[in-house]
Amino acid sequence: MKRFLAFVKKEFFHILRDRRTLLILFGMPLAMVLLFGFALTNEIKNAKIAVLDLDHGPHSRQITDRLLSSGYFQLIQNLNASRDIEPAFRRGKVKLVVVFPPNFSQDFARNDTEAQVQLLADASEQNTAISLTNYATNIIQNYKSEQAPPGTVAPMQIDVQPRMVFNPELRGAFVFVPGVMAMVLLLVSALMTSVTIAREKEMGTMEVLMVSPLSQLQILFGKVLPYLLLSFINGCVIIALGVFLLGIPLNGSLLLxxxxxxxxxxxxxxxxxxxxxxxxxxxxxxxxxxxxxxxxTIFLSGFIFPIESMPRFLQFVSNIIPAKYFIEIVKGIMIKGIGLDLLWKPTLLLLGMSAFLMAVSLRNLKPRLNQ
Structure with missing residues (x-):
């Protein structure tokens, strides 16, 4: 029994000395609980919106104030004309545009006329678009009820007309295909590359390769090049399935x-x-x-959970997640039909990340191979 207890004690000490094992045992569950408990929610907060107020009346201003004071919306831009709506969506600045037509306040004040408000949502993010239009509709209808004379059923009417931009049928494939594409490329490229090189080091065959006529760079690129080609083929297959099987449009440049x-x-x-x-x-x-x-990729890239609803710290962390920018690029090219003139910033960030990670990887890897 004493020998058994000594063996168990030895195993405990071995685990406590291994920082990577402790990270897996305690770090991952802690991160999952914190993410799901405090950060990851489908509730929308501080969504960026624009307002096109062609009325400039008291009721349009009061409804706008109600929307902004709710905590769900954040005003980014006041538009001047209808032609400014589509460019605002294509640049990705706003998730929702609220349009007040001319004479909205006068129509609202007349009992025999139904005032109209139009809500335009970027449906390339389907769940976010539905939530935003529902939030805005409820706020507008509550305002209408509050304006009714005391003791009467509200004769004043507001006709809220939601319209989904880029995805009018609200098809889920428009949202999930870009995210799945990012996950597949990460798993095949990064996971398999890290495992195959670790396997060579674990089996001791990397030292055999190092004494071959090939240089270190040739060996490394020879190991990763097959995964580069296979992952690229996977990406092409996903694009083809999305376009021909799921009906996702390819409105932008296929070459890009x-x-x-x-x-x-x-x-x-x-x-x-x-x-x-x-x-x-x-x-x-x-x-x-x-x-x-x-x-x-799943939690912090905006694939499932809206980034705007996360705490400030996690919003900052999401800026270093490469999948966030790749999903933005895929949606922009396939669904919105925009080009490099509007996607140069995320593209430049991916280029910078690639150069930095490759330089650090090669710098760290070569000394370890020489040990």
């Missing part, structure tokens, strides 16, 4: 979409190389990839 897909694949490979410089075994590489890549 393929180039952006190749860029994101290269970035994913750089992440895999970085993980391989840290992990000594395949198991550690797999857990590190799931923790560092898969979870942030």
């Amino acid at each position: 979409l393929l180039a952006e897909t190749l860029l994101f694949t290269f970035l994913s490979l750089s992440l895999g190389l970085l993980i391989s410089t840290i992990a000594d075994t395949q198991l550690v590489a797999m857990f590190a990839s799931l923790l560092v890549l898969l979870m942030p």
Whole structure:
């Protein structure tokens, strides 16, 4: 019994000395609880909106104030004409546009006339668009009820007309295909790359490769190039399935979409190389990839949960998640039909991340291979 207890004690000390095991045992559950408990919610807060007020009357101003004071909306832009609506959506600045037609206040004050308010939502993010239009409709209808004379049923009427832009049928594939595409590229590129290099180090065959006539760079790129090609093919297959099977439009440039897909694949490979410089075994590489890549892609990229509803700290963290920018690019090209003139910023960020990660990975990996 004493020998058994000594063995158990030894195992406890072994686990406590291994920081990576402690991170997996305690870090991942803690992160999951904090994310699901405090950060990840489908409730919309501080959504960016624009207002096109062609009335400039008291009721249009009061309804606008009600919308902004609710906590759901944040005014980003006051539009001057209807022609400004589509460019605002294409630039990705706003999620909702509220349109007050001329003479809205006069129509609202007349009992025999139905005033109209138009709500235009960016339905490339389906769930967010539905939630925003529902929030705005309820606020407007509550305002109408409050304006009724005491003791009477409100004779004043407001006709709220919601319209979904870019995805009028509210098809879920428009939302999930870009996110699934980002996850597949990350898993195939980063996860498999980190595991295959960790396997070589774990089996001791990397040293055999190092004495071959090939240089270190040739060996590394020879290991990752197949995954680059396979991941790019996966990306092309997902695009084809989305267009021909799921009916997602390809309103932008196919060549630009393929180039952006190749860029994101290269970035994913750089992440895999970085993980391989840290992990000594395949198991550690797999857990590190799931923790560092898969979870942030699902939770912090805007794929499922709206970034605007997260705490400020997690909104800041989401800015370093590559999948966030790739999903934005895919939606912009396929659904909105925009080009590099509006997507240059996320593209430049992906380029910068790729160069930085590859440089750090190569710098860390070569000394470890020489040990």
